[in-house]
Amino acid sequence: MCFKNLPIEFDAHGKPRLRSGEPDPFGTSRTIAASTDPALSRDKIEELLARNGHIKNVDFDPVTRVAGALAFHAVADLKAGTIVEARSMATLFRGYEVIMLGRDPRDAIFITSRACGVCGGVHSVTSAMACEMAFGVSPPPLGVVVRNMALAAEFLYDHPLHLFLLAGPDYSEAIVRQTNPELWERATRTSAPHAGLHGYRTVADIMTDMNPLTGKLYVEALHMTRVIREAYVLLCGKYPHPQTIVPGGMSTTLSTSTFNEFYLRLAQFFEYSKRVVPLWDDLCDFFYEANPAYKQVGARPKNLVDTGIWDHHDAYDATFANAGAWGDRRWATPGVIVDGELKTTDLHAINIGTEEFIEHSYYEGWDGGRFRTDPIGNPLSPYHPWNKETRPKPTGQNWREKYTWDTAPRWDRQAMEAGCYARLWNTAVAQKIASNPYIESTGQSLRLRLPAGSLPEMELEWKVPEVWNALERNRARAYCIPYTALVAMVNWVAALDLMKKGHTKVSTPFEVPKKGQQVGVGFWGAGRGWLTHHLEIQDGVIANYQILTPSTWNASPMDPWKRPGPYEEAVLNTPILETFSKQEDYKGIDILRTIRSFDPCMPCTTHIHTDHRVISREVTTCACGVDD
Amino acid sequence: MRVLIGGIGYLYLRDGSLGPAVVALLSRETWPPGVLVEDLSYGPVAVMQRLEDMKPPFDRLVLVGAVSRGRAAGAISVYRWTGPLPDETEIQARVGEAVTGVISLDNLLVVAGFFDTLPREVLVVEVEPQDEGWGEGFSPVIEAARNEVLAVVRQLACEGDVEVARA
Numbered sequence: 001m002c003f004k005n006l007p008i009e010f011d012a013h014g015k016p017r018l019r020s021g022e023p024d025p026f027g028t029s030r031t032i033a034a035s036t037d038p039a040l041s042r043d044k045i046e047e048l049l050a051r052n053g054h055i056k057n058v059d060f061d062p063v064t065r066v067a068g069a070l071a072f073h074a075v076a077d078l079k080a081g082t083i084v085e086a087r088s089m090a091t092l093f094r095g096y097e098v099i100m101l102g103r104d105p106r107d108a109i110f111i112t113s114r115a116c117g118v119c120g121g122v123h124s125v126t127s128a129m130a131c132e133m134a135f136g137v138s139p140p141p142l143g144v145v146v147r148n149m150a151l152a153a154e155f156l157y158d159h160p161l162h163l164f165l166l167a168g169p170d171y172s173e174a175i176v177r178q179t180n181p182e183l184w185e186r187a188t189r190t191s192a193p194h195a196g197l198h199g200y201r202t203v204a205d206i207m208t209d210m211n212p213l214t215g216k217l218y219v220e221a222l223h224m225t226r227v228i229r230e231a232y233v234l235l236c237g238k239y240p241h242p243q244t245i246v247p248g249g250m251s252t253t254l255s256t257s258t259f260n261e262f263y264l265r266l267a268q269f270f271e272y273s274k275r276v277v278p279l280w281d282d283l284c285d286f287f288y289e290a291n292p293a294y295k296q297v298g299a300r301p302k303n304l305v306d307t308g309i310w311d312h313h314d315a316y317d318a319t320f321a322n323a324g325a326w327g328d329r330r331w332a333t334p335g336v337i338v339d340g341e342l343k344t345t346d347l348h349a350i351n352i353g354t355e356e357f358i359e360h361s362y363y364e365g366w367d368g369g370r371f372r373t374d375p376i377g378n379p380l381s382p383y384h385p386w387n388k389e390t391r392p393k394p395t396g397q398n399w400r401e402k403y404t405w406d407t408a409p410r411w412d413r414q415a416m417e418a419g420c421y422a423r424l425w426n427t428a429v430a431q432k433i434a435s436n437p438y439i440e441s442t443g444q445s446l447r448l449r450l451p452a453g454s455l456p457e458m459e460l461e462w463k464v465p466e467v468w469n470a471l472e473r474n475r476a477r478a479y480c481i482p483y484t485a486l487v488a489m490v491n492w493v494a495a496l497d498l499m500k501k502g503h504t505k506v507s508t509p510f511e512v513p514k515k516g517q518q519v520g521v522g523f524w525g526a527g528r529g530w531l532t533h534h535l536e537i538q539d540g541v542i543a544n545y546q547i548l549t550p551s552t553w554n555a556s557p558m559d560p561w562k563r564p565g566p567y568e569e570a571v572l573n574t575p576i577l578e579t580f581s582k583q584e585d586y587k588g589i590d591i592l593r594t595i596r597s598f599d600p601c602m603p604c605t606t607h608i609h610t611d612h613r614v615i616s617r618e619v620t621t622c623a624c625g626v627d628d
Numbered sequence: 629m630r631v632l633i634g635g636i637g638y639l640y641l642r643d644g645s646l647g648p649a650v651v652a653l654l655s656r657e658t659w660p661p662g663v664l665v666e667d668l669s670y671g672p673v674a675v676m677q678r679l680e681d682m683k684p685p686f687d688r689l690v691l692v693g694a695v696s697r698g699r700a701a702g703a704i705s706v707y708r709w710t711g712p713l714p715d716e717t718e719i720q721a722r723v724g725e726a727v728t729g730v731i732s733l734d735n736l737l738v739v740a741g742f743f744d745t746l747p748r749e750v751l752v753v754e755v756e757p758q759d760e761g762w763g764e765g766f767s768p769v770i771e772a773a774r775n776e777v778l779a780v781v782r783q784l785a786c787e788g789d790v791e792v793a794r795a
Contacts, residue, residue: 117671117729161727169720212720213742225727226677239670240729 002336002343005032005413006353008379016352018379026381028357028560032413042400045075045085054079058588070555070600073399074571074591078583083591086564086571087399088555090406093362097390100545105131105512105537106247108545112533113241115547118161119526120240121154121232123533123547126522130535131247132318134520137510141313142503143249145495146235148310148331149262150242150250151524152488153232155420156269157225157239158527159481163276164210164221167474167596170589171283172210179578179589186290193285194278203286206279217279224272231265234258249507259495266488270450273482274458280478284471293575298470298594300570301339305411305553306422307350307532308334309525310487312434313494320375323347323523328432331439331487332525335426336411340464342429343412347523348378350411354532355383356548357408360401360557362394370536370544375519385534385546386519408556408565409548415559417566418529418550419598421476424462424483438486448482451489470570470597477599514540526550528599554598570594631785632686632747634668634675636693636733643757643770647693647733650777663785672726672739679745686747690784692777693733694757694770701758702769706780709750711741751784753777 003009007025008016018025040048048055058074075085096115100108108127113120125147132138139147162168169175177184187204200206209216229239235252236242244252252258287294308330315329327334327347334350336343344350352374358365366389368382380386396402410416427433428446440447445463462479465472498504522533529550536544556565564572574594580586635651638644648667655665668675668691679686699705713719722738733752740746755777758767766774 117731118727165724165727213716213723222673222723222727225673229674 002349003353003412004338005030006381008352016349016378025379026383032561032563040084042085048077048084049075052077052079054583055084056583056586058586058591070551070595072567072571072591072595074588076576076586076588076591078576078586081576083571083574083576085399086568087403088406088557088565088567089404090555091404093392093394093405095390095392097545097547098392100542103542104540105134105535105542108533108535108542109245109247110241110243112547115549116526117240118158119154119528121151121236121242121245122524122526122531124242124245125151126524126531126533127535128245128247129318129522129524130520130533132510132520133320133522134518134535134537135247135510135512136318137248137508138316138318139249140503140505140508142254142495142498143506143508144311144313144316145491145498146250146252146254146506147245148491149488149495150232150235150245152310152484152491153228153235153262153266154240155484155527156228156266156481156488157232159420159477159484160221160224160272160276162477162527162599163280163474163481164215164217165212167477167593167599168210168217168221169212170593170596171207172212172215173204173207174211175589176207179587182579183287183290187286190286190289192279192282194282197278198275198282200279200282203282206283224268227265227268231262234262246507248510249505251507254504254506256496256499259492259499263492266485266492267451267453269481269485271453271455273448273450273460273485274455276481277460277478280475284475287471291577293577294471295467295469297574297577297590298473298570298597299467299573300417300469300566302337302468303339303414303416304335304337304422304425305350305416305418306332306335306426306530307347307523307525308332308345308426309423310491313498320519320521323351327523329434331427331433331490332423333427333430333432333441334523335422335430336416337422337425337429338412338414342426345426345430345432348374348376351521351523352378352380352384353411354385354548355381355410355413356385356388356546356552357383357410357559359408359560360403361407362392362397362402362405363407364391364393366391371519385532385548386521386536386544388546389544390546404555404557406552406555406557406565408559409553410559413559413561415556415563415565415569416553417598418553419473419476420480420484420525420527420529421473422529423525424476424480425464427483428462428464436490438489439483446479446483448479448486450482450486470574470593473597512540513537517543529553551598551600555600567595567598567600570598629662629688630682630684630686631663631688631690633663633665633690633692633781633785635666636669636691636731636736638669638731640762640764642759642761642763643694643755643766644760645694645764646755646757646766646770646774646777647691649766650692650774650781653778654781657782660786668736669731671729671731672736673723675736676740676743676745679740679747680743688749688751688785688788689747690751690753690781691733691736692753692781693755694760695733695754696757696760697754699756701756701767702773703756704773704777704780705752705754705756706784707752707754709737709741709746709752711746713738713741749788751788753780753784
């Protein structure tokens with residue numbers, strides 16, 4: 001039994017069904033236990049703000065030009081060092097789901113790609129998968145393998161960006177010296193345990209090279225984005241919005257030269273991993289040793305969700321009926337982890353457990369009765385994406401009612417976190433990954449064997465962490481570089497093998513059905529984790545299209561049960577460890593580290609201000625702008 | 629003399645697509661040896677890396693695009709980029725935007741300027757847009773300015789530093 005809160009049980013054959021005797025099975029009136037102590041009421045917060053000088057509004061208000069916007073409101077008790085209120089706000093309605101209506105389903109592949117300026121390819125693939133499920137077409141083996149390689153490359157663009165350009169600068173000398181000078185001083189006299197691997201004698205040396213713009217690690221990450229972008233373009237034609245991803249495979253013409261050129265670039269990430277992973281290990285461990293309270297920064301329950309990604313070319317057939325089987329064969333195992341325990345790896349269960357709520361979002365509700373079941377008869381909630389409709393309605397804007405354009409996705413009515421680390425975690429504990437020379441799932445860890453290059457062969461091991469927090473998100477992200485590179489390697493070997501055997505087809509012809517109703521779903525992932533597109537076609541055009549991204553999960557507002565979304569919950573659990581003598585010097589670095597550890601997909605210009613007066617400067621995607 | 633003419637903008641954003649549209653037209657013309665016409669709307673960091681690769685480097689870069697600065701719609705501004713950079717916080721902000729997908733003429737100048745990959749002569753042709761909403765085709769005022777933009781870009785590419793200061 002994987003559901004605790006939804007009215008779904010399983011019969012003796014493991015088939016889900018609605019529990020009998022529930023008059024309103026999916027009603028939201030039933031109480032659901034909170035995973036974190038609930039925040040204070042808004043009335044209480046207002047009373048505290050009025051009465052105490054040390055309790056402050058801390059608002060992070062990013063404004064972005066293109067890809068989305070996140071603002072964050074918190075109330076901090078600067079005396080107690082705690083956060084008493086946290087609200088995550090998506091400040092922009094983008095409307096891709098509305099744009100899709102009435103279009104040829106193939107348009108979605110190219111239009112939804114524009115949802116992101118970093119990872120357009122993932123939307124293209126997810127959309128193509130939804131289409132191929134609806135059209136009844138599946139890619140040939142080489143089409144699957146090349147898709148895997150391309151999307152691994154896209155993630156290898158994303159991971160270094162996060163680690164050294166977006167979240168990394170929060171741990172640089174430039175920031176640590178200002179926000180915690182005592183930590184900087186300690187770092188100067190702390191030897192880096194893995195100096196022999198990454199070449200930095202002290203932790204301070206690492207921090208110095210993480211400085212934005214001038215640090216060697218920052219500049220190197222920028223360079224690595226180029227290396228992998230070139231690899232991606234070899235397969236997809238262009239970055240970030242490929243034109244070569246189609247239902248039924250890829251439209252690229254490939255040769256052994258293409259694969260050789262790809263490998264030359266991929267191999268650089270094996271060497272890069274051998275330095276980056278031990279470096280982040282040293283950095284994370286340093287913070288814990290300096291102050292164990294850092295284990296609480298960004299902490300939240302171990303509740304993670306992921307659809308898995310990278311299909312096995314012998315398994316994927318694009319049918320919904322077989323999704324449980326082909327999902328289990330993925331190079332990243334699908335899964336849901338609740339309180340640290342793997343609940344399921346079944347894509348059908350992951351799908352039926354997913355709902356989206358809008359009680360605190362600028363939308364109005366929908367009837368939700370179109371699909372009582374999924375295509376194989378499993379019960380569906382009226383809040384499930386196949387039933388959801390996007391109806392914008394920006395009214396009732398205040399902290400008590402509605403405060404965001406994001407919805408509140410929940411799995412089994414619990415706030416779940418999406419991230420590439422969920423991919424790592426599920427695969428580590430599920431022990432379902434196919435036997436291969438490079439990646440081994442042990443049940444508690446993932447062993448990653450990197451081939452020799454300019455550096456010798458090396459085994460890295462990501463272990464399921466004891467605590468889940470901002471530092472562990474970043475550490476896991478570092479391990480996602482070798483993991484992703486090795487998935488690309490496994491598929492590269494498979495591609496050459498298929499070519500050798502003469503299986504050179506990369507796509508299967510298809511026709512768009514012109515009559516009747518078809519549904520499909522793309523279960524895939526972005527660099528940041530979970531990505532699904534739920535599609536309904538009616539008489540050849542899109543009747544409904546629902547996109548669920550990792551940041552939709554992570555930035556979600558409170559749900560109908562007044563429980564916070566992941567950013568909100570993690571910030572509420574964050575202690576203020578920053579050093580400051582006057583309130584006006586407070587920069588909010590612990591909150592920023594928390595939010596940025598999730599890699600919010602919201603490139604942004606951020607204004608920070610406290611209580612209408614203290615901080616008002618621009619920062620962009622890192623805290624390097626909080627200085628005077 | 630090696631000259632690169634680059635358009636910058638987004639496709640299907642009406643006047644915001646002026647840069648790519650202009651270079652699409654210019655790329656069909658015959659140019660003197662050494663003049664290259666490219667759509668540079670693929671991100672400031674990637675463009676910076678492209679410029680870094682050029683051996684020998686370009687002598688002149690002519691950039692063209694629509695930039696909203698509150699001028700009268702259709703106003704054409706032409707200037708020589710002299711390289712003043714904002715403070716490091718702002719530069720980091722521009723790099724952050726660049727790597728996460730923002731296409732911007734200003735960001736390109738800042739990012740490529742900071743990493744010292746711009747040619748020694750950089751000339752910019754900006755047009756004030758009227759409508760940057762979804763769609764194809766320009767607003768009438770930009771449509772009316774288009775031929776003049778093409779002429780200015782041709783002149784700058786071939787003759788370089790001319791008297792071009794405009795409102």
